[in-house]
Ligand SMILES: [Fe+2]
């Protein structure tokens with residue numbers, strides 16, 4: 001689905017490379033400044049590696065945990081067409097998680113380490129998935145807003161400086177674009193439906209609007225990693241720039257289908273050529289980052305259960321691989 005670097009308040013500042021060979025560091029920085037991709041076997045500063053492992057693994061976790069709120073509705077989709085769309089979308093998210101775990105593994109971390117960090121609560125994932133999906137309209141709101149915000153974050157990542165991450169994003173972005181469209185189309189249908197359906201669509205927009213704005217991460221002045229990440233071209237736009245872009249694109253989409261964005265401070269600013277909008281509730285954001293989201297515990301229980309239930313598959317795959325390796329040795 002998405003991610004930006006979630007480590008805001010209270011986190012250590014990006015480690016700056018001090019003890020590293022200045023010649024190697026200068027060569028690395030020159031390559032990055034020249035918009036060259038850095039590849040797995042290239043030399044890179046330790047802090048760059050760490051930042052990427054954190055960001056890519058958070059992104060992977062977000063894709064995987066992001067399957068849960070929507071997966072919850074697959075058996076209750078109102079018709080075959082909607083069910084097929086939702087199934088395809090949730091499967092795409094699983095695929096995104098797997099590309100991203102693979103991209104992170106090229107930096108020297110293992111899948112097991114990343115999964116363990118997620119289950120033990122040490123790793124973060126997007127706060128948005130700790131909110132519940134209460135009605136069918138939430139499926140529309142998620143596609144439209146959450147995947148819409150994801151695209152805003154991920155399009156610039158196609159040009160991020162780490163090659164495997166950038167290449168994974170190319171396919172991910174194509175799929176996210178389908179996710180956003182199906183969500184908006186669902187909302188459009190609901191907004192043009194019965195009074196009850198329209199009310200449901202408006203209610204979903206009311207509940208998902210602010211958490212969607214939180215997806216861009218803390219405000220720039222509270223985002224200690226942004227400066228270093230921009231210099232290393234891991235990030236190409238700041239959190240606030242992306243948030244503004246999202247608001248400017250999404251507000252007219254809401255108006256076009258007769259829904260109201262739940263922000264009394266929202267107003268077109270002629271001078272800036274952009275919308276002014278209200279303040280995000282950052283206290284809520286930090287609480288959810290800390291794991292206090294409405295369904296955070298349920299999400300981790302569901303992931304842990306899926307992991308435990310899958311143990312026999314991993315064991316069988318390992319036994320099969322061992323058997324094949326032994327047969328190959330015997331044949332040589
Ligand atoms: Fe998506």
Ligand SMILES: [Fe+2]
Nearest residue numbers: 001002093096
């Ligand atoms: Fe995704």
